[in-house]
Structures are given as structure tokens and as C-alpha cells.
Amino acid sequence: xxxxxxxxxxxxxxxxxxxxxxxxxxxxxxxxxxxxxxxxxxxxxxxxxxxxxxxxxxxxxxxxxxxxxxxxxxxxxxxxxxxxxxxxxxxxxxxxxxxxxxxxxxxxxxxxxxxxxxxxxxxxxxxxxxxxxxxxxxxxxxxxxxxxxxxxxxxxxxxxxxxxxxxxxxxxxxxxxxxxxxxxxxxxxxxxxxxxxxxxxxxxxxxxxxxxxxxxxxxxxxxxxxxxxxxxxxxxxxxxxxxxxxxxxx
Amino acid sequence: xxxxxxxxxxxxxxxxxxxxxxxxxxxxxxxxxxxxxxxxxxxxxxxxxxxxxxxxxxxxxxxxxxxxxxxxxxxxxxxxxxxxxxxxxxxxxxxxxxxxxxxxxxxxxxxxxxxxxxxxxxxxxxxxxxxxxxxxxxxxxxxxxxxxxxxxxxxxxxxxxxxxxxxxxxxxxxxxxxxxxxxxxxxxxxxxxxxxxxxxxxxxxxxxxxxxxxxxxxxxxxxxxxxxxxxxxxxxxxxxxxxxxxxxxx
Numbered sequence: 149x150x151x152x153x154x155x156x157x158x159x160x161x162x163x164x165x166x167x168x169x170x171x172x173x174x175x176x177x178x179x180x181x182x183x184x185x186x187x188x189x190x191x192x193x194x195x196x197x198x199x200x201x202x203x204x205x206x207x208x209x210x211x212x213x214x215x216x217x218x219x220x221x222x223x224x225x226x227x228x229x230x231x232x233x234x235x236x237x238x239x240x241x242x243x244x245x246x247x248x249x250x251x252x253x254x255x256x257x258x259x260x261x262x263x264x265x266x267x268x269x270x271x272x273x274x275x276x277x278x279x280x281x282x283x284x285x286x287x288x289x290x291x292x293x294x295x296x297x298x299x300x301x302x303x304x305x306x307x308x309x310x311x312x313x314x315x316x317x318x319x320x321x322x323x324x325x326x327x328x329x330x331x332x333x334x335x336x337x338x339x340x341x342x343x344x345x346x347x348x349x350x351x352x353x354x355x356x357x358x359x360x361x362x363x364x365x366x367x368x369x370x371x372x373x374x375x376x377x378x379x380x381x382x383x384x385x386x387x388x389x390x391x392x393x394x395x396x397x398x
Numbered sequence: 399x400x401x402x403x404x405x406x407x408x409x410x411x412x413x414x415x416x417x418x419x420x421x422x423x424x425x426x427x428x429x430x431x432x433x434x435x436x437x438x439x440x441x442x443x444x445x446x447x448x449x450x451x452x453x454x455x456x457x458x459x460x461x462x463x464x465x466x467x468x469x470x471x472x473x474x475x476x477x478x479x480x481x482x483x484x485x486x487x488x489x490x491x492x493x494x495x496x497x498x499x500x501x502x503x504x505x506x507x508x509x510x511x512x513x514x515x516x517x518x519x520x521x522x523x524x525x526x527x528x529x530x531x532x533x534x535x536x537x538x539x540x541x542x543x544x545x546x547x548x549x550x551x552x553x554x555x556x557x558x559x560x561x562x563x564x565x566x567x568x569x570x571x572x573x574x575x576x577x578x579x580x581x582x583x584x585x586x587x588x589x590x591x592x593x594x595x596x597x598x599x600x601x602x603x604x605x606x607x608x609x610x611x612x613x614x615x616x617x618x619x620x621x622x623x624x625x626x627x628x629x630x631x632x633x634x635x636x637x638x639x640x641x642x643x644x645x646x647x648x
Binding site: 218219220244247248249287288289290328329331332371372373374375376377378381384385388389391392393395396397 | 468469470494497498499537538539540578579581582621622623624625626627628631634635638639641642643645646647
């Protein structure tokens with residue numbers, strides 16, 4: 149069934165109003181009719197099965213049939229800190245990462261980033277990524293849209309790291325040296341509700357100095373298997389491993 | 399260091415000859431010089447560190463400095479049977495799947511596949527996918543190039559399944575019902591060297607009848623976590639989970 153996120157203000161005890169692009173999607177793309185059902189989420193944990201009572205191109209009114217209790221969110225709150233990559237790779241990372249259960253995305257610049265974002269470009273990119281996260285959250289039936297945070301400097305990443313229970317950095321030099329134990333050791337220590345910040349370098353990787361600074365800030369360098377992963381594949385690997393460990397193995 | 403696959407005929411005890419596109423890549427793209435080093439693999443398990451002794455646009459001659467013993471290949475032989483998706487998604491699946499350790503890719507047609515390949519188109523697509531697999535294997539430092547098999551019918555997929563030790567089908571209806579145990583139970587039964595065939599439907603999924611036929615052929619329907627994954631994300635999830643379970647947890 150089709151899902152839509154609405155603001156809390158648009159969801160009351162008995163009805164939900166869907167506005168803007170989503171109303172247009174219901175009316176023009178899905179060509180739904182009065183009496184059809186959709187699932188609405190307020191992105192704060194409330195999810196409801198709704199029946200359409202009025203359709204307009206700008207506004208769709210629905211009445212709530214029943215509340216839905218569901219647990220689609222990862223028990224681990226994962227933030228993907230991604231060194232800004234080239235082209236549209238960040239869009240892929242946000243789309244796939246949303247399907248795979250990330251709680252937030254934090255783009256950061258580092259010495260080997262080729263693309264530089266000024267404040268204006270960063271703002272525009274963030275808006276585009278927020279839209280991708282919302283659509284991917286709807287498609288993958290999540291109850292919450294992950295946060296797309298504004299891009300930060302490497303220094304600021306180091307500072308923000310203090311807020312997280314656990315911190316790792318994907319480091320291919322560790323993989324080359326045959327490091328294979330740290331990721332699963334860490335997962336075994338983590339309890340549901342824990343937060344983890346996962347730093348992944350851009351295409352050219354992180355410099356040795358950056359990895360040293362991350363280590364000083366409490367990041368544990370982890371290998372992600374014996375093969376060298378592209379930057380956009382590393383987040384999928386980590387999120388899949390977390391889902392497998394915490395959602396399927398237990 | 400740059401890696402190239404060569405045919406066994408081009409690798410003898412003391413030297414390796416690199417021809418064709420790869421020779422051009424060394425000469426024109428990488429602008430390497432005599433004395434530079436590359437790693438060559440014969441795709442049969444032999445890997446060697448080589449020094450360039452002659453450069454031509456068509457041919458690069460190297461002498462072997464030393465053999466390299468490495469274990470980059472997954473202990474589990476995973477074949478991804480992928481319902482043919484739209485657009486260039488199969489290219490993404492082969493590229494990411496190669497990085498993540500797949501042994502082979504087997505595209506198949508099923509009732510909800512929108513794209514139909516005739517024999518000629520299938521052949522051309524297979525060649526393109528083989529090239530992507532070779533490049534991704536070089537980039538991810540694998541010792542072997544995964545096989546890209548010719549597309550088969552659903553009936554033929556059922557027949558070929560008999561050759562595999564284990565068979566699973568990613569089935570979102572199982573995920574919706576909250577099936578969370580089978581994948582890890584299965585992995586716990588599997589020993590290094592085992593082969594597994596993983597069937598993944600196209601965008602529209604597999605029909606109930608197709609899932610029934612797969613079950614009769616010995617496929618176990620598995621949920622891949624509580625969120626609904628796109629067809630191109632499912633193979634990454636399975637391969638990452640297998641890598642995590644067999645390469646990092648042990």
C-alpha cells in the first residue's frame with residue numbers, strides 16, 4: 149500500500165490531510181479515488197491506515213481507519229558520515245542508506261574530497277537529498293525519514309563525534325592488513341538504542357593524518373572484508389551488517 | 399596498486415604480457431613507465447607482482463617480481479539469480495555484487511519482468527556485464543572475475559537450482575510477516591566452500607505461484623529485515639550479510 153509522510157499538524161485523532169506534491173501524486177500519478185486506502189505517518193512514530201474522503205489536486209482528505217503498530221526502524225541509531233563524493237553518488241548513498249535503515253546522513257569535507265560545496269550549494273544539495281530520503285522512506289515502508297544534515301568540515305565532524313555512543317571509521321588500510329575482528333566485536337558490545345557514527349572517506353579515501361585524528365576522537369578503524377569497496381558501497385555494507393546482526397540474528 | 403586480469407596463456411613462470419584495452423589503459427590512461435609495478439591475476443588463482451619492461455599501446459611486457467598469496471574470495475560461493483530489472487540496474491547489481499564478493503550472476507525472466515531479452519540482446523548485454531564485472535574485480539582487488547551467465551527462463555532457473563548446496567529466495571511477503579530467523583539459521587548451517595543460489599525478483603517482485611515453485615525446488619524464502627528493499631539493494635544486503643557472517647564474525 150502507498151505510504152505518505154505528513155506533518156504532525158496535518159494528523160489529528162480521526163483524520164489526516166495530505167497536501168502539496170503528495171496530494172498531486174495521489175490524484176494524478178496514482179489516480180486514486182474516494183474510498184481508496186493509504187498509510188500515513190507523521191514521522192514522529194504515529195502511523196495510520198487511512199481512507200480517502202475527498203480528493204483535490206492540492207489537498208487530499210482522509211479519515212483514519214486504524215492506528216498501525218509497526219517496528220520498521222533499526223534498533224541501532226546509525227549516522228553515516230560520508231566524505232563528499234563526486235557526481236550523484238551521495239544521492240545513491242542516501243537512497244540506499246534509507247532503505248537499509250540509517251537514522252541520519254552527515255556529509256563532510258576532507259582533504260581528498262574533489263567536490264567543494266559552498267554554503268549555498270550545500271543548502272540546495274541538502275534539500276534535494278531530503279526529498280530523496282523522504283521518497284525512499286515511503287517506498288521502503290519506514291516509519292521515519294532519516295535526517296539529512298548540513299555538510300560540515302572535518303574539524304566539525306571530530307567535534308560532533310562526542311555525542312555518539314560508538315564511532316567507527318571504514319579504513320581500507322585496515323582491510324589490507326587483514327583486520328577482520330573489530331566490527332563484530334563492537335556490534336557484540338552494542339545494546340538496542342545505541343547510537344553509532346560511521347565515517348567513510350570520499351573516493352580517494354582519508355589521509356593517514358585524518359585517520360589519526362579520528363582515532364584520537366574515539367573512532368575505531370574497521371575493515372569491511374578483504375575486498376576494496378567503493379565509497380558508495382561501504383555504507384551499504386555497514387548498514388546491511390547492522391541489520392543482519394541486530395534484526396535477523398536475534 | 400593497479401590490477402589487471404590476463405589469460406593464463408599470457409602468464410608464464412617469469413613474465414606476463416598484457417594486451418588489448420588493458421595495455422592501452424596502462425600506456426595512455428595511467429601513463430605508466432618502464433619500471434612501474436602492477437599486479438596481474440590469471441583469474442585461475444595465480445596472482446603476481448610484476449614490473450613493466452616494455453610498453454606499447456597494444457602490448458605491455460612485464461617480468462614477475464614475486465608471487466602473491468592472497469585470499470580475497472568469499473569462503474561461500476554465492477550466485478545471485480536476478481529477475482531482469484529495468485534500465486541499467488543490472489549493471490549496478492553486477493558492479494556492487496562483484497565488490498561484495500559474488501561468484502556468479504544469473505539473470506532470469508519471470509512473469510513480472512518488464513524487460514524482455516531475445517537471444518541477440520541477451521548476448522550483447524552479457525558481454526557488457528562481463529566487462530563491468532572484470533573492471534569491478536580489478537578495482538576491488540579480487541583474485542577472480544565473477545561469471546556473468548547467459549539469461550535463462552524461470553523454468554531453467556528451477557532446473558539449475560539442483561546444482562547448489564543451498565537456495566534462498568528474497569521474499570518481501572516473508573519480511574512483512576516478520577520472518578527474521580531463516581537467513582541466519584541457514585548461514586549457521588553453511589560451511590566454507592558451500593554454494594548458495596540467491597533468487598531475487600524484478601521490480602514488481604515474484605508472483606505467489608513462482609515463489610511456490612521455487613519452494614518446491616528447495617528454495618527457502620527469507621526476509622531481509624523489516625524494511626522493503628528495492629530489487630537492486632537486495633543482492634547487496636545478502637552479499638554484505640554473508641561477508642559479515644563468514645569473513646568478519648569468524
